[in-house]
Amino acid sequence: MWGGRFTLGPSQALDALNRSLPVDHRLWPQDVIASKAWVQALGRVGVLTPVEESQLLDGLDRVAERLADGAAVGAPDEDVHTLVERLLYEEVGPGAGKLHTGRSRNDQVATDLRLWTLDAIDQLDAELAALGATLVTRAREGTDAILPGYTHGQRAQPVRWAYVLLAHAWPLVRDRQRLADARRRVAELPLGSGALAGSGFAVDRVLLKEALGFRSVSANALDVTGDRDFVAEVLFAIALVGTHLSRLGAELIQYASSEYGFVRLADDFSTGSSLMPQKRNPDVFELARAKSARLLGDLVALLTTLKGIPAGYSKDLQEDKALLFDACDTLAVVLPAVTGAIASLAVDRQRMHAALDACLRATDLADLLVEAGVPFRESHGLVGKLVREAERAGVPLDRVPEAVAAGIHPALGAALTQLGTWEDSVEGRATPGGASRKSVEDQLEELRKLFAAAGGT
Numbered sequence: 001m002w003g004g005r006f007t008l009g010p011s012q013a014l015d016a017l018n019r020s021l022p023v024d025h026r027l028w029p030q031d032v033i034a035s036k037a038w039v040q041a042l043g044r045v046g047v048l049t050p051v052e053e054s055q056l057l058d059g060l061d062r063v064a065e066r067l068a069d070g071a072a073v074g075a076p077d078e079d080v081h082t083l084v085e086r087l088l089y090e091e092v093g094p095g096a097g098k099l100h101t102g103r104s105r106n107d108q109v110a111t112d113l114r115l116w117t118l119d120a121i122d123q124l125d126a127e128l129a130a131l132g133a134t135l136v137t138r139a140r141e142g143t144d145a146i147l148p149g150y151t152h153g154q155r156a157q158p159v160r161w162a163y164v165l166l167a168h169a170w171p172l173v174r175d176r177q178r179l180a181d182a183r184r185r186v187a188e189l190p191l192g193s194g195a196l197a198g199s200g201f202a203v204d205r206v207l208l209k210e211a212l213g214f215r216s217v218s219a220n221a222l223d224v225t226g227d228r229d230f231v232a233e234v235l236f237a238i239a240l241v242g243t244h245l246s247r248l249g250a251e252l253i254q255y256a257s258s259e260y261g262f263v264r265l266a267d268d269f270s271t272g273s274s275l276m277p278q279k280r281n282p283d284v285f286e287l288a289r290a291k292s293a294r295l296l297g298d299l300v301a302l303l304t305t306l307k308g309i310p311a312g313y314s315k316d317l318q319e320d321k322a323l324l325f326d327a328c329d330t331l332a333v334v335l336p337a338v339t340g341a342i343a344s345l346a347v348d349r350q351r352m353h354a355a356l357d358a359c360l361r362a363t364d365l366a367d368l369l370v371e372a373g374v375p376f377r378e379s380h381g382l383v384g385k386l387v388r389e390a391e392r393a394g395v396p397l398d399r400v401p402e403a404v405a406a407g408i409h410p411a412l413g414a415a416l417t418q419l420g421t422w423e424d425s426v427e428g429r430a431t432p433g434g435a436s437r438k439s440v441e442d443q444l445e446e447l448r449k450l451f452a453a454a455g456g457t
């Protein structure tokens with residue numbers, strides 16, 4: 001392919017380092033599609049006769065069939081592009097040598113990888129929507145279940161189970177928006193850029209763009225052949241998805257522990273211990289948490305690769321694919337497992353209810369004092385004294401004798417009798433976006449629509 005100016009072929013050691021076929025073979029469908037579009041573009045400007053054009057197009061179809069049958073397995077070629085070209089020679093003979101006219105592997109690989117990435121984004125979007133829809137379904141069943149809401153790992157205020165699940169669904173909405181936004185920039189056509197300075201043949205790049213389903217034509221050949229911003233953006237969006245799954249996993253691991261006992265993993269989403277028969281391990285969430293580290297690694301490795309190289313193509317860029325494929329493959333196994341585990345999770349409302357300690361009403365008491373005319377800073381301090389008194393006496397906050405409470409402040413004794421139920425407490429915070437029934441129902445409706453719609457915008 002490029003051996004003309006050398007007297008020796010590459011050493012085995014160089015070949016082992018340089019070859020990318022073991023990684024990039026999965027780009028063959030994109031390489032064939034882009035090559036067919038290129039053949040047609042060359043035909044339109046008269047570089048190929050109509051006979052040559054149809055010979056190459058038929059040949060590429062036969063190459064695709066052979067690749068679908070596994071022709072890439074064990075192939076000796078340097079990369080997917082040289083593999084496709086060699087197979088084309090086998091199919092159509094020396095005429096195959098006309099395919100690479102006016103094209104470089106630099107614009108070719110950038111085109112193939114962008115095409116692959118567009119599909120990968122669509123797949124990922126569908127998997128995120130499936131997880132989001134599952135969270136919404138499970139949330140809808142959990143509107144009446146009240147449990148402690150936590151900050152700093154400490155019981156803070158009562159909330160609905162639905163509300164907790166929805167707090168993990170909203171990040172997925174943003175993840176899908178980020179992917180959809182990145183997708184617009186991925187859909188830019190590099191083909192027709194040549195190696196760095198444009199093609200020597202006047203191919204119609206707008207027609208090429210349309211044939212391949214891109215949104216726009218790249219503006220600068222030197223930029224687009226060396227640009228992997230699109231990979232970095234997708235890797236960032238994926239790393240953040242990983243971070244979100246990790247946080248969701250961390251929370252559910254805690255709730256699944258015997259200490260909390262709020263949820264229980266279904267048998268087919270639990271793992272056991274080889275030693276301790278009683279164990280029901282949440283491996284699915286632990287692995288989701290751990291895999292996020294690897295996704296971050298893929299992003300950091302790519303950015304570090306990019307930062308040192310000038311505009312245009314350098315072989316460093318070949319490393320982009322292993323990182324992007326690894327990240328997409330990782331989420332492709334993590335997302336369905338997390339979705340399945342959440343779909344089948346058993347929820348223990350009694351355990352949730354049992355964890356509702358009366359100290360979770362401290363804010364309600366302070367608010368009741370405010371209604372009685374006490375400035376909030378003062379009421380905060382007064383309820384703090386009541387908490388101290390409850391701790392000293394070893395009784396729940398709402399069991400401090402009314403007379404003792406009234407001794408701290410006259411309005412506090414009355415406030416204790418006005419507390420109402422846990423439901424009242426949750427409904428007391430009725431601002432939009434809060435944990436009240438109306439707010440949760442509004443969110444359920446909005447999220448149901450968002451996760452039903454493909455495209456994530």
Ligand code: ARG
Binds near residue numbers: 109319
């Ligand atoms: N295998 C290469 C890659 O993935 C294709 C581009 C090679 N270009 C070059 N000028 N050597 O980046």
